[in-house]
Amino acid sequence: MGSSHSYHVQGRRRSRTIPSTGLRTVVVHDLEALRPHFDSWRRLALEAPQKLATLLPAWVDAGFRHGPEPGEYWFCCFVYLAERLVGVVPVIAGPHSVLGRSRPVLRTCDRHVTMDRILLAPDQAGPALRALLEAVDREVPSHLGIDLMAVRSNSPLWAALEEGLEGYVVRRGARYMNSFLDVxxxxxxxxxxxxxxxxxxxxxxxxxxxxxxxxxxxxxxxxxxxxxxxxxxxxxxxxxxxxxxxxxxxxxxxxxxxxxxxxxxxxxxxxxxxxxxxxxxxxxxxxxxxxxxxxxxxxxxxxxxxxxxxxxxxxxxxxxxxxxxxxxxDEINHMSFAEAHRYWHMPQDAYTNVHLVRANALPVLFQLSRVVSRSIYRDYVRPNIPEALKEAHRRxxxxxxxxxxxxxxxxxxxxxxxxxxxx
The missing domain is CATH 3.40.630.30 (Gcn5-related N-acetyltransferase (GNAT))
Known part of the structure; x- marks a missing residue:
């Protein structure tokens, strides 16, 4: 991934320009460095088809302050086309369960809310995603992969993934159904x-x-x-x-x-x-x-x-x-599904985890195998658990x-x- 870039370091802020695309990426590691991006970030989130408050900087700020587990850290990647913000990915990095901190796994959610966080301008979704992943790769070159958590069905990410990603194996994970209502x-x-x-x-x-x-x-x-x-x-x-x-x-x-x-x-x-x-x-x-x-x-x-x-x-x-x-x-979103929502006859929309695993031996062996094993349990084992046993567990x-x-x-x-x- 990557070609020739200009590279600047300003305190805890890293900036790169990709001449072949006209895109400029910025990576920040502290809360003060986030603030200059807030206005553009908020505008992009409010225009996003997902209509999710978790995409807004006000929500991500709380996640960065209080969301990482002990031993984890965060950073945030932005991509601009000229002065226009076209992509944001907030990242929390944590140690792999076997390989530890030397081979971290990245994710886009904090410990409190598992919900769509990757933000892409629909007309620049593919180039913006690739630029963001290049920035992530440069920031944490040893990472095994990145988990994009609970991506809504209308996210521009899906169109970006159809264009293909170099250097990653793409695997869909758990799928959640959350209630919403057209008002x-x-x-x-x-x-x-x-x-x-x-x-x-x-x-x-x-x-x-x-x-x-x-x-x-x-x-x-x-x-x-x-x-x-x-x-x-x-x-x-x-x-x-x-x-x-x-x-x-x-x-x-x-x-x-x-x-x-x-x-x-x-x-x-x-x-x-x-x-x-x-x-x-x-x-x-x-x-x-x-x-x-x-x-x-x-x-x-x-x-x-x-x-x-x-x-x-x-x-x-x-x-x-x-x-x-x-x-x-025009929309109410409960950000969850509860039994009570059935009484209101609320429709549901799908949110899907997307696992991007680095396409080389170590990540495939230690990370992709874990993703696949979870999928096997979810798709084949759990559906065949006897209903009586499930009910006993619920009781x-x-x-x-x-x-x-x-x-x-x-x-x-x-x-x-x-x-x-x-x-």
């Missing part, structure tokens, strides 16, 4: 396609109204500040995630990551909060993050004392109803306090006059 119509019409949801929402709301005075909060723009995060985190930790130890508050690194994420998007006006209160007590909340015409809803929390009222469903309904009413929003994972309380299991809401309110 370009109106909410009432949507409910006619969502089975019994309209009737259920009315029933849940009547139950909640019986618990006290109900109010709905929607915070956007300047009103969506970092302050609401404390309430959200306390609410999340009060339920099954807190009991299991997987709530954000249970992990110092996760808390730092999500605090930075919320602060970053609040600073640029992309943060939104949706909440429902009963007598001023927060019983359900959703975190929202804007990316152009799409709204991400990555986190939800609710008070299990109100489970019989389905507060999580009610706050989701408020978020969806609000999105349908806004002409600037084990959800035993005792490891699952959310359902309506039949929930305790009556506290008597506010007797208890003096819920802290």
């Amino acid at each position: 370009s119509g109106d909410f009432d019409s949507f409910l006619t396609t969502a089975g019994k949801m309209r009737t259920n929402l009315k029933r849940y709301r009547r139950k909640l109204d019986g618990m006290g005075h109900v109010s709905v909060e929607i915070r956007k723009g300047d009103e969506a500040d970092v302050g609401f995060l404390d309430e959200f985190l306390a609410l999340e930790a009060s339920g099954w995630k807190g009991r299991l130890g997987t709530a954000i508050l249970n992990n110092e690194n996760s808390l730092a990551y999500h605090t930075t994420l919320v602060r970053n998007f609040a600073a640029e006006g992309g943060l939104e909060w949706y909440g429902i209160r009963v007598d001023d007590h927060l019983v359900a909340a959703r975190l929202g993050i804007r990316c152009g015409s799409a709204l991400m809803l990555p986190k939800v929390a609710f008070d299990e004392n109100f489970a019989m009222c389905r507060p999580g469903t009610l706050v989701t309904a408020e978020a969806l109803k609000d999105a349908f009413s806004r002409p600037e929003i 084990f994972r959800r035993r005792g306090d490891r699952k959310p309380q359902r309506a039949a299991e929930s305790r009556p809401a506290p008597d506010r006059e007797k208890d003096g309110g819920i802290p």
Whole structure:
């Protein structure tokens, strides 16, 4: 890979120009060196067909600050055509499980979110990808490969891969189906396609109204500040995630990551909060993050004392109803698939891991073999595991306090006059 290049080092910033293509690559290793690229980076992300907030520098910044595991490091590659940014790949480098740090494996996700991160201008996808991989190769010449995690089905990467890559074996890995919803119509019409949801929402709301005075909060723009995060985190930790130890508050690194994420998007006006209160007590909340015409809803929390009222469903309904009413929003993306999404009859889109393995003996032996073995398990072994065994495993994972309380299991809401309110 590569031809003659001009090469400049400026502190922790490396820049190369590729005369044959007119492309210029820049590699940075520190947060301050990222900032000059933010405006162009944000514009390119907002124009991307994936419509994913994980492509935005505000999200990648949080991943770089708090996403690498111990012993890992990050760098970020940019490619410009003249002054126009046409490609970005954020990279975290970690030691191979057998060969260690001398032969690292690279990936495009952090420890907190596995989601599409490679950003390519559609009209320059092939040349930009090749230039980015050349920059990666020069930066870490001993790497075994790079894992492009959870690439959405409409990413320009797929067209770039069809043009072929020199020096890499391309292998598709795990495929995920995540829920999304077209909100370009109106909410009432949507409910006619969502089975019994309209009737259920009315029933849940009547139950909640019986618990006290109900109010709905929607915070956007300047009103969506970092302050609401404390309430959200306390609410999340009060339920099954807190009991299991997987709530954000249970992990110092996760808390730092999500605090930075919320602060970053609040600073640029992309943060939104949706909440429902009963007598001023927060019983359900959703975190929202804007990316152009799409709204991400990555986190939800609710008070299990109100489970019989389905507060999580009610706050989701408020978020969806609000999105349908806004002409600037055309897609809701949950960044996941959950059982509850089926009740809303939400469609799904495919996200696929792409493994680029260096095409020489050592990477093929130690990295490609691992990728292939995982594929064999995923495609042939797992589908043939008896359903009874799968169900037994699910019951084990959800035993005792490891699952959310359902309506039949929930305790009556506290008597506010007797208890003096819920802290």
